[in-house]
Amino acid sequence: MNAVDPLHADFLAQLTASVRDESFVKLTLGKPRGADATLRNLLVRPIALRGAAHLSFVWRHERQDITKNHPVGEALAALTPLIGTDFYSAHLFTTARLAQLEFNKKGEPRLTYGPATTEKVDVAHDRTKPRLLTPESQAWLEKLGVTNHAGTVREGLADKHRQIHKFVEILSHLAAEANLPTHRPIEIADMGCGKGYLTFAINDYFNHVAHRAAHVQGIESRAELVTLCNRIATETGRTQLRFVQGDIASAKLPPLDVLIALHACDTATDDAIAKGVQAGASLIVVSPCCQKELRPQLHAPAVLAPALRHGIFQERHAEFATDALRALLLEWAGYDTKVFEFISTEHTARNLMITAIKRANGEVRTDGAAARAREFAAFYGIKSQALARHFGFIL
Structure with missing residues (x-):
């Protein structure tokens, strides 16, 4: 041509x-x-x-x-x-x-x-997207410093604001899939909740958007953040929301319907998953961080050795192996899992999310699921892993 x-x-x-x-x-x-x-x-x-x-x-x-x-x-x-x-x-x-x-x-x-098109030109890219949080959420967003009194997102916090709304969007879909109770309040724990941005959002989604009564508990080790969040919850009339001091490993949880733990470092994610399973949670949502435990154990095929001499590839390889094994162990424990990027790396590097929904048919711990987890661990030379230890699962 x-x-x-x-x-x-x-x-x-x-x-x-x-x-x-x-x-x-x-x-x-x-x-x-x-x-x-x-x-x-x-x-x-x-x-x-x-x-x-x-x-x-x-x-x-x-x-x-x-x-x-x-x-x-x-x-x-x-x-x-x-x-x-x-x-x-x-x-x-x-x-x-x-x-x-x-x-x-x-x-x-x-x-x-x-003929000319009748389609209208819409050049808006950063146009306002429909949000699942109600205008009443502005009260705690302002008190936590995300927005100002006019509702405008403060400088430097646009990514945080976007992450909050994206999480609520994901949560809305997961809640629709999970077998959550309708005859009583939903019991929810947010482990390692930090300043409580997502904990407040979780409370508002269930209690004010979905109109499904929920008791939401944020667990955080830093006393000053617990005090701050409880004060804001009281001042904004969120009576179903409370924060308690504690860490993921030692927290004593009542029976739960939903467990959430975002950016829990290394094996703290395994601790949180195990707590959720032990508490009978129908929905578990975690975003792992700093997957260090397995890195010294990994023995990849020889063909990968030249690539894995680079530290960044070793790190990503360890992340993959760790989170893939977590998903396999959750499937053995009776959950259907999804692993995905929940917000673009443009906004946060810690963006992997593992979600687990308990099977309604009660199917748990099948031989096939156990074999898949063991075969995966054997391929990488993994002899021990935190979540497997919590489950009493022999790799």
Whole structure:
């Protein structure tokens, strides 16, 4: 295909002009011809990012979408070599008309036109998203210093604010899946709750958003934070919420429905999981941190040795092995697990979440689940691990 073919050049000129004069609505590229067999199409639309014009590229693959945002000039430069090479179909939607550029098997272009799109241009990128917390949550957000009296997020706390709302969104889905009681208040413990940001959010979600009565207890080792959080809970009328001093390992828990422990360091995550299982929790949510215990034990296949001489790969390898084994042990203990990134690494590096929902059918400790955990441990040479010890599970 000749890159300077008049029809091809005309289409590129129309694309550039529509972006510049703001008549551009979107561009879709299809019929992929590149090396990636999983790629389906590319969707491009205008956005405003930090007050500047950008184009958002959504690369749609068979099993995932990948979004990348580019300044206008950079984006147009990137699109030019894609059209007619990596993609044989291009649809340019503008407020004036639709331009369709199609290439045949020989790479010869055909340019046709259609009516203007009725789709509205929405360049908002950082637009306000619907939140699951009610306006009443502003009272504790302000007292904990996340927002000011006007409800504006304080400088430097945007990531914290985003994390709070993202966690509540995830919690809403997990609560719908878990077999939580409806005939009595839900019993919840937040282990190692720190300043209580998420503990307050948990309380507000169940008691004020989902309208499901819940008793929420935050457990924190630092006395000054316990005092602060109890004072704010009292001042904001959150009578179902209380904070107690203690650590994860020694905490005495009543029967629970939900146990949460975010960023508990190293084996403290194992302690929290074990506490949740022992307390009969239907839902366990943890975000592990500093997975150090297994690192000295790991004996990976020889083919990995050259890579694992790098400390960062050793660290990530230990994280994977630790959290994968935790998930396998939870499955043996009668839970269905999910492991995922709960908030982008752009906002926090500690972003892995393990969730476990107790099986409603009561199926626990099957031979198959035990074998999978032992085979995994044997592959890595793991002889001992904190959660396995809590469970009395022999690796």
